[in-house]
Amino acid sequence: MYHGRPTRFDPTKEADALLLERYVSASVVINSDCEIVSFRGNTDPYLALPSGKASFHILKLARRGLVIGLRTAISRAKKEGRAVKREGLQFQESERARTATIEVIPLPATSSSGSKRFFLVLFADASPSSHLSREKREPLELPGDRVASEEDLPHFAREYPTPQAEAGLFMEELKANNEELQALTEDLRVTNEELETSKEELQTTIEELTAANEELQIRNEQLKAAHEYTTALVETIWEPVAVLDEGLRVAWANRAFYTFFQTTAKATEQYILAELGNGQWDIPSLLAVLHDILPYNQDLDHFEVDHTFPAIGHKKMFLNARRIRWEKYETPLILLAFEDVTDRELEKQRQQFLGLATHELKTPLTSLRAYAELLQFTFEQAGDLQSAQLLAKMDGQIEALVDLTQELLDATQVESGHFHIHRKQVDLREVIRESVEEMQRTTSTHTITIESEVPCQIYADRMRIRQVFLNLLSNAIKYSPLGGRILVNMTASPEGITFSVQDFGRGIAPGQHHNLFERFFRVHGEKAETYPGLGLGLYIAAQIIDQHEGRIWVESKEGKGATFSFFLPSEPDSIEEKIQVSLSP
Amino acid sequence: MARKILLVDDAPVIVHAVGQILQVMGYEVITADGTEVMQTMTEQHPDLVLLDIWMSGCDGRDLCRQIKEHEVFCLTPVLLFSAHWNVAQIAEEVGADGSIAKPFKMQDLLGTIAAAIEKAQSRW
Numbered sequence: 001m002y003h004g005r006p007t008r009f010d011p012t013k014e015a016d017a018l019l020l021e022r023y024v025s026a027s028v029v030i031n032s033d034c035e036i037v038s039f040r041g042n043t044d045p046y047l048a049l050p051s052g053k054a055s056f057h058i059l060k061l062a063r064r065g066l067v068i069g070l071r072t073a074i075s076r077a078k079k080e081g082r083a084v085k086r087e088g089l090q091f092q093e094s095e096r097a098r099t100a101t102i103e104v105i106p107l108p109a110t111s112s113s114g115s116k117r118f119f120l121v122l123f124a125d126a127s128p129s130s131h132l133s134r135e136k137r138e139p140l141e142l143p144g145d146r147v148a149s150e151e152d153l154p155h156f157a158r159e160y161p162t163p164q165a166e167a168g169l170f171m172e173e174l175k176a177n178n179e180e181l182q183a184l185t186e187d188l189r190v191t192n193e194e195l196e197t198s199k200e201e202l203q204t205t206i207e208e209l210t211a212a213n214e215e216l217q218i219r220n221e222q223l224k225a226a227h228e229y230t231t232a233l234v235e236t237i238w239e240p241v242a243v244l245d246e247g248l249r250v251a252w253a254n255r256a257f258y259t260f261f262q263t264t265a266k267a268t269e270q271y272i273l274a275e276l277g278n279g280q281w282d283i284p285s286l287l288a289v290l291h292d293i294l295p296y297n298q299d300l301d302h303f304e305v306d307h308t309f310p311a312i313g314h315k316k317m318f319l320n321a322r323r324i325r326w327e328k329y330e331t332p333l334i335l336l337a338f339e340d341v342t343d344r345e346l347e348k349q350r351q352q353f354l355g356l357a358t359h360e361l362k363t364p365l366t367s368l369r370a371y372a373e374l375l376q377f378t379f380e381q382a383g384d385l386q387s388a389q390l391l392a393k394m395d396g397q398i399e400a401l402v403d404l405t406q407e408l409l410d411a412t413q414v415e416s417g418h419f420h421i422h423r424k425q426v427d428l429r430e431v432i433r434e435s436v437e438e439m440q441r442t443t444s445t446h447t448i449t450i451e452s453e454v455p456c457q458i459y460a461d462r463m464r465i466r467q468v469f470l471n472l473l474s475n476a477i478k479y480s481p482l483g484g485r486i487l488v489n490m491t492a493s494p495e496g497i498t499f500s501v502q503d504f505g506r507g508i509a510p511g512q513h514h515n516l517f518e519r520f521f522r523v524h525g526e527k528a529e530t531y532p533g534l535g536l537g538l539y540i541a542a543q544i545i546d547q548h549e550g551r552i553w554v555e556s557k558e559g560k561g562a563t564f565s566f567f568l569p570s571e572p573d574s575i576e577e578k579i580q581v582s583l584s585p
Numbered sequence: 586m587a588r589k590i591l592l593v594d595d596a597p598v599i600v601h602a603v604g605q606i607l608q609v610m611g612y613e614v615i616t617a618d619g620t621e622v623m624q625t626m627t628e629q630h631p632d633l634v635l636l637d638i639w640m641s642g643c644d645g646r647d648l649c650r651q652i653k654e655h656e657v658f659c660l661t662p663v664l665l666f667s668a669h670w671n672v673a674q675i676a677e678e679v680g681a682d683g684s685i686a687k688p689f690k691m692q693d694l695l696g697t698i699a700a701a702i703e704k705a706q707s708r709w
Binding site for chain 2: 378
């Protein structure tokens with residue numbers, strides 16, 4: 001708020017101010033420190049702004065030629081407390097020689113000025129061209145137009161100093177000028193040193209900036225490469241990926257996204273997620289979590305979506321999202337990945353069904369086998385051997401059915417990762433003997449012989465190794481339909497024991513050896529279809545041996561029989577690990 | 586005197602078929618569902634329990650533990666029989682005296698039962 005009094009218009013003052021501005025002599029008011037406090041009239045011919053540090057010191061502003069005269073006049077005015085005039089001072093102004101008259105007049109002290117003293121310095125042009133100039137010094141004008149007399153001498157002496165006094169003042173001025181020059185030289189030296197230091201600092205700064213610039217260029221290249229790498233990665237991955245802005249608007253999506261959802265960039269980009277397709281993503285709980293990702297830096301993990309899409313049908317998927325920064329955008333974004341688990345879920349259901357089905361199959365098989373064996377026993381007891389033989393054949397078929405069911409169940413467990421072995425210290429020599437006896441009972445056309453055996457205390461799952469051995473023996477019988485010898489051998493080495501089953505049947509072509517232990521693989525060739533089985537027996541056998549940290553292989557030539565062998569380590573790595581763990585504190 | 590076997594299974598066809606075999610082979614067969622096992626044992630004092638693992642509303646593993654922790658019946662042999670692939674391991678974990686995997690061969694069933702009864706008798 002303005003509280004000042006309104007200025008009253010005073011025509012007299014205004015006129016005085018105008019006249020002063022136009023007709024006043026060039027002059028300045030200085031204080032006792034020679035600092036100019038105000039300017040009047042056109043002082044440009046006499047004063048000029050010097051280069052360097054800003055200053056209002058009249059001796060620094062005065063043009064060369066005027067300085068000494070000015071200094072003398074000011075000094076005297078200060079000392080004597082009266083006006084002092086100096087005339088005929090030669091100086092240069094705009095490359096022109098000029099002459100000036102200066103007068104220093106002490107201003108009367110007022111109560112407001114206190115102890116400070118002020119002087120009015122008047123400049124007048126005395127150049128020959130000027131109407132103000134004079135050819136010669138005019139006689140001193142005395143009051144009353146009278147001629148000067150001896151009485152006026154003291155006045156002259158005061159007005160015109162003696163040459164000695166003038167020389168003394170000149171010497172003082174020279175001394176002062178010399179001191180000033182020395183001070184200026186010192187200032188220049190310091191300034192020069194400062195400039196040198198600044199130059200060095202500038203040089204260092206330039207070098208640092210150059211290095212920083214090079215570093216920035218390298219970083220820029222790296223960032224560009226990283227961006228290209230990331231874009232290429234996201235573009236080429238199979239998983240659909242979309243990038244959303246803070247308003248959940250699709251900024252970008254990869255190729256897999258468009259392929260998977262059978263849509264286009266035009267129908268996707270710049271659309272809000274909830275508006276896409278038939279509103280499949282308009283799920284409040286999903287949108288709430290996505291909205292929280294950027295402000296709270298939260299992640300979205302395995303958000304399950306089960307939806308039937310118009311173009312791609314029913315899909316089950318997991319959504320994962322993270323907060324990211326992308327150089328193309330100033331604000332952070334959301335990377336949203338869509339993990340299609342439909343097939344995985346179907347596979348899981350298939351595995352569960354297969355497991356349940358095979359398990360449930362075992363109930364009727366158990367009763368069927370029990371009844372068949374009971375009947376066979378009853379007929380044998382009654383002496384009806386023909387009926388007993390028929391029932392024995394039926395039992396054989398039930399046995400085959402049981403084996404197939406077991407194989408299916410085992411394979412299911414392998415696939416689902418639930419196939420495990422339970423090892424103990426066992427004598428596998430007994431297991432081999434039992435298996436040979438059992439299989440010998442099933443065939444009258446083959447002779448199974450244990451050619452060599454060794455003491456065999458080993459850390460293994462007895463039932464599973466028995467299963468492997470029975471499988472190898474039954475294959476040997478199956479693939480040598482004309483009968484003959486089947487040889488069993490056991491060989492010990494410091495590392496473990498090798499078991500082998502050799503038949504002299506049709507053999508296997510070398511080209512098929514590497515596929516033998518794969519799931520559902522069956523040997524090709526003449527009358528191959530007459531050999532029963534699902535192609536799971538050797539696959540499961542290989543899984544069992546693998547879990548024992550052993551290996552299984554075949555040596556065979558077509559028409560020359562086959563030898564299936566497996567090796568079990570006497571000290572599996574996992575046992576050593578177990579011992580180390582148990583010994584540790 | 587015929588050995589008495591308590592047969593516990595929730596599948597009637599298994600109970601019938603296995604029961605027939607055991608009876609033909611000279612065993613006395615008594616049956617019970619999962620909830621009646623302890624009471625039947627108290628009343629009948631079987632020589633052996635043949636116990637299915639997964640029965641509707643009942644877990645054979647829990648029943649086996651109950652029998653093995655019982656002050657009177659702890660020495661009565663219990664055989665688990667199941668279609669589960671890992672029945673031998675489960676039997677060991679719950680303190681059963683042995684296991685029979687379904688579908689079993691008659692000879693295996695009878696051999697395992699006879700061996701378990703003989704072993705239990707030798708402990709008396």
